[in-house]
Amino acid sequence: MARKAPRRTAERILEASLGLFNRFGEPNVSTTAIAAELGISPGNLYYHYPAKDGLVNALFARYQEELGALLPASGDVAGVEDAWFFMHTLFELIWQYRFLYRDVNHLVTHNRVLEAQFPAALQAKTEAMRQLLLGMGRSGTLSIGNEDELQTTATSMVVVLTYWLSFEYVRDPRRALEPESAQAALLRGAHHALGLLMPYLEPEQHAHLAHLAGAYRAGV
Numbered sequence: 001m002a003r004k005a006p007r008r009t010a011e012r013i014l015e016a017s018l019g020l021f022n023r024f025g026e027p028n029v030s031t032t033a034i035a036a037e038l039g040i041s042p043g044n045l046y047y048h049y050p051a052k053d054g055l056v057n058a059l060f061a062r063y064q065e066e067l068g069a070l071l072p073a074s075g076d077v078a079g080v081e082d083a084w085f086f087m088h089t090l091f092e093l094i095w096q097y098r099f100l101y102r103d104v105n106h107l108v109t110h111n112r113v114l115e116a117q118f119p120a121a122l123q124a125k126t127e128a129m130r131q132l133l134l135g136m137g138r139s140g141t142l143s144i145g146n147e148d149e150l151q152t153t154a155t156s157m158v159v160v161l162t163y164w165l166s167f168e169y170v171r172d173p174r175r176a177l178e179p180e181s182a183q184a185a186l187l188r189g190a191h192h193a194l195g196l197l198m199p200y201l202e203p204e205q206h207a208h209l210a211h212l213a214g215a216y217r218a219g220v
Helices: 001-026 030-040 044-049 052-076 080-096 098-102 106-110 112-138 149-169 181-194 203-219
Strands: none
Touching: 001 030, 001 044, 001 052, 001 098, 030 044, 030 052, 052 080, 052 098, 052 112, 080 098, 080 112, 080 149, 080 181, 080 203, 098 106, 098 149, 106 112, 106 149, 112 149, 149 181, 181 203
């Protein structure tokens, strides 16, 4: 039993760090604050994570693992309802680790691991968006003329995914990233990311996407 205690403590430290990073932003949270949140000594925290970067890297690794499990589902998207569900699920994952996106420029500037690995996450998401578009094209849901338009649209969708929460935060710094704002923020993000498909959707699917977005907004 004694052997399992360090792992439990390490997990508690990660969970507390994620909550504090998400609430206040990683640059504004010290390891002393994390230890105080848990009611443990700073020395106990340092035993598991000698530097704050270790906490960030562990949380990013967890995010990457969950992202890697989700992205292959983009290849199963055929219609706008599939696309809406997939995009909303992706935004929910981003929300779960929202400190990474709120502070992304700071993190990649000051953390060598994220500087090296975050571009791979962006590339994986871009390829997932490309597969989503190809699947919708095969099903006749949308029509994109050439590879350049396909790649540009996929990249633009990832730009929205990456910076949407930053936009929400700047728009309403005191409330945007609080838990009670989550549903509305995620719906707006999904709507704007999928809005990039509007020029390419078949008329019936175009109307269906607009109806979906309106129905979800009404329920928030």
